[in-house]
Amino acid sequence: MTKSEKFQLVENYIVENQNAHYRLAYSYVKDKELALDIIQESIMKALKSIDSLEQIQYLKTWFYRILINTSIDFIHKNKRMVVVEDEISDFHLPSNEMEIPDIDLYEAIDHLAPKQKTLIILRFFEDMKIEDIAMTLGVNPNTIKTRLYAALRKLRSFMEEKVKA
Amino acid sequence: MSKLNDSKKQYEDIEIPDELKHIVSKSIQAAKKEESKSPSFKSGELEL
Structure with a gap:
């Protein structure tokens, strides 16, 4: 292939x-x-x-990786946005099942760090397989599972606190 | 699962602005213009 x-395939x-x-870009910046x-910068x-x-x-x-990295760069560059610090830590999963919390994920993900937000969007909104997410982010699939679990746990605890308040 | 479906629907319902088509086309044209100057692009060099 020349x-x-x-270039033509990518353009198409x-x-x-x-x-x-x-939609993916908007879900990061909500603007x-x-x-x-x-979008413009990612294409270029x-x-x-x-x-x-x-x-x-x-x-x-390949393109998603560029788009996600560009989105995260924009979040960091934009002073108007509150960036939740990354607190991704690897720990053992209690089970292979990844329970989806019964919460409004679309709203709740704004309380996650950009990298954790990425995992939720790709897995639950874009329906990407763990292996594809791993390839997109250049990370081992087991690490993706662990980080996804951590993100869901954080969302769950955030929602519990919200209910108590 | 219903909350997840609701969340997914909110994501899918993100409004697509009319300007998107123009931005995409403009960006591709700008990149194409720049890329067309590269010798390998002109000569059809084998890349894959």
Whole structure:
């Protein structure tokens, strides 16, 4: 495949999936203009670094990684946003089952650190498999499971505190 | 599971602004313009 053919495939992918990409960007910043800026910057970054996409079958995970990193950069750059500090710690899972808390995840994820928020969005809103999330984020699948569990636990404890208050 | 479905629906219902198409197209054109200057792009060099 020539570089121009690869460029065309990436371009088609970006155009076809622009709405999904916008939703993902928006869920980080909850602001239309910022989400559009993220889309613009992600496309530029992706097309400029097209050589880093070694295998075309990983196009989605490759582009998502760029989009997620750009979104997280925007959160850190934007002073108006409160960034919850990352408290990801690895610990043993009590079971293989990952219970989904009976809470409004869409609202609750704003109380998570950006990296934890990413896991919830990809797993529960984008329906990505653990293996695909691992590939997107460049992390071992077991680490993803552990971090996802930690994020769900944090959401659960946040909701419990909210109920008590 | 219903709360999860509600949350997912909120995510899926995020309004898509009209400007998105234009932003996407503008960004692709800008990147294309820049990329077309690269020698490997012009010559159709094998990448994969």
